[in-house]
Amino acid sequence: MADRVFVAVAWPYANGPRHIGHVAGFGVPSDVFARYHRMKGDAVLMVSGTDEHGTPITVAADQEGVSPAALADRYNQVITEDLADLGLAYDLFTRTTTANHYAVVQDLFATLHRKGYLIERTEPGAFSATTGRALPDRYVEGTCPHCGSDSARGDQCDDCGKQLDPTDLIDPRSASDGEAPVFRESNHFYLDLPAFAEALREWIEPRTDWRPNIKKFTLNYIDELKPRPITRDIDWGVPIPLPEYADRDDKKIYVWFDAVIGYLSAAIEWAHSTGDPERWREWWQDEAAKHLYFMGKDNIVFHTTIWPSLLLGYGADGGYSDGRPLRLPDNVVSSEFLTMEGRKFSSSRGVVIYVRDVLDRYQADALRYYLTIAGPEQQDTDFTWSEFVRRTNEELVATWGNVSNRVLRLAQQLGGTVPEPGALTDDDRAVRDTVAGGFASVGELIESAHFKAALQEAMRLAGETNRYISAQEPWKLRKTDEARARTVIWTALQCTHDLARLFAPFLPFSSQRLHEQLGHDDVIAPQPVVTTNTDAHGDEHRVLRLPEGATWGRWASSDLPVGQPLSPPSPLFTKLDPAVVDDELARLEARASA
Ligand SMILES: [Zn+2]
Structure with missing residues (x-):
């Protein structure tokens, strides 16, 4: 690339x-x-x-x-x-x-x-009989000359799918006042x-x-x-x-x-x-x-x-x-297209979930996760609230949220800093290499625009880290072989440290928080700000942009330094109450019937 x-x-x-x-x-x-x-x-x-x-x-x-x-x-x-x-x-x-x-x-x-x-052409255009203003093609309605449907528009007929011009319509009328439009010659550039x-x-x-x-x-x-x-x-x-x-x-x-x-x-x-x-x-x-x-x-x-x-x-x-x-x-x-609860989005019919509706009540990373893992990347897909709650709770919270929380909690029990490891076993090296390999495997999938597969791969690596911890049982080792417990926690911390950056393109808010919980004070996943910009012509207007001097985490495996102080864990993701589904469906119905 x-x-x-x-x-x-x-x-x-x-x-x-x-x-x-x-x-x-x-x-x-x-x-x-x-x-x-x-x-x-x-x-x-x-x-x-x-x-x-x-x-x-x-x-x-x-x-x-x-x-x-x-x-x-x-x-x-x-x-x-x-x-x-x-x-x-x-x-x-x-x-x-x-x-x-x-x-x-x-x-x-x-x-x-x-x-x-550019070609200049004069063609008949539709104008409103009442206001004299031009009527855009789709605001002229009438009978389709091909199939006889009486709800054809001046750009196309939805019933037979044929492309139309307003002059093709039989008995044309303005969609806003029902009056027949006036057709006038109008000069245009093509x-x-x-x-x-x-x-x-x-x-x-x-x-x-x-x-x-x-x-x-x-x-x-x-x-x-x-x-x-x-x-x-x-x-x-x-x-x-x-x-x-x-x-x-x-x-x-x-x-x-x-x-x-x-x-x-x-x-x-x-x-x-x-x-x-x-x-x-x-x-x-x-x-x-x-x-x-x-x-x-x-x-x-x-x-x-x-x-x-x-x-x-x-x-x-x-x-x-x-x-x-x-x-x-x-x-x-x-x-491809996203539908919602089995229906096509329609703002005019109230069949809609606005971005703000989700951001006001849920985490931005939960929405980013859902739209990447279950979005319309290769085929049309359906957004449902029950699936949003299920994926948030069973995948985001239970896998990635659980791993990062578990590792930080275990590290706290060992003194709250990155411990000094002893000699690494094959198991330690294997999990560390597997996770570090994500910088190649996740990266290749993102480069080829396979975002869903890329996020699944990052989740797989989080799962591998979780399985490693369960198999090593560091909470037992702490009582029997503290040196070995330190090595296991060190290994799990290094994996978590890499995972924070592997997830950062998808889940930038939680990755930044975890990076800070791991004792860093730099920015790996900067966020844009709403501000104003003045262009070369002196025009000042609202823009969204990255802050000056924004820094990015490096896309490569790296070690957490031994002795670095760690924060006590706090959950990265909020578990959702299943009652959310009924609440949201009721909101949707209220909007659709308003
Ligand atoms: Zn038709």
Whole structure:
């Protein structure tokens, strides 16, 4: 693996609080991946932010009677605080409403326009008969021309699955007031995606490290590329950077085009904030850098065709390129979907567990554990409260929590410092080598994005440590052979010390606590902070970021020094009352019927 890794995480949409399905798919996996690479000593840059433009924001703002900017700001705050409390250690988690982001997006647009990659087209658009405002495709409803369903939308028919345009609908009506929309000619810019088909194919075909189905699906998709609109009839978005549009408040850049450029603009903002504004180039223009994108499965081709097309089109000629092209994605790490108690998440129907609901009542590491061990990494999975309680109690508390607690308790009985060991037996060396081997085995699994298997391997090593202690019975040895008891406790402490770092990418809060209980005062698993940042254009805004000078535990076996004072044990994890299940299900029902 390269020593320079760019971790690009999907941007959560700021039209409401995020539910646990959102952080299950890409939030927690990307953080596990980035924390591991930092511990390994790699130069990691991990960025994301809230996606704050587009129709879902304006519609939610209208419903609540506030401005789109106010609505986006409220949910940016909620989401930023949720992600901070979940321990997602971004170098920078910013937002798409910053002056820096506008400047980068406008430079991409202007460069693509200058190079002839944008096509102007006039097409009929739907406008509300009552307000005169543009009606987004999905807010036009009507009868499907293919199957006759009377609840088809202007983007597609859910009953037959066909893609539609609003003009295809029979008896079209506005979803908000039921009035028939007015169709007017409207001028828009389209990205000429077919112009990139050949370059995309040349880039994708030699790849051997993509999952075969992703590669095949992407190559098929390239055959069908069509020009894609990048402007909209909307008043909330990044302004179109052409003189004739400077004063137009009815047309803006389409949200998809602006949001995906966030991966680049966030890296540029991060570099500026470090005092070295050119530093982002080390990840975006250095040949040795690797770019990994984390997202849900519904966004794969977007990141394997459309975003690379933008980067190819921008090339070495953009205002930020400085004569060198920008790096294309090296790989995508996609997840499947999470359902909840057998149902699809739906905020509007109240079938939802928000990130905050869990963090207010349970440990962040318990949620991180569940989402990694039982999340939708390879297949759709179901979150149930009974499974959350069972896994917390039977796995997290009973295995890893029990081992660390047991070892520290035994060490206290021997004087509360790391004891001096005698000669090691084969059993001592075997368990020590087994656990130390986790830095290779767990690490390889994380690098290949097998996060569930990686955490299972760490749990297996905790179990091996527990079995060693049970077999050696140091509590009996203490009365018969204290020197041997000291050697056993020394061995168990060294295993626990390594395990704290092996678990740190997955469970950073408890690993840091255990590291301190083992007598250290340095930080192995830093946590991000919510603060403000001022970008290169003087725009000050809320961000989530790692504290300056953050330090990481080393991803390698190391010894606890003999004589180091140890803290009395205190449980790392809270055992949950089984009554939690009924309480939470009752809360869910109350929300769904509200
Ligand atoms: Zn249909």
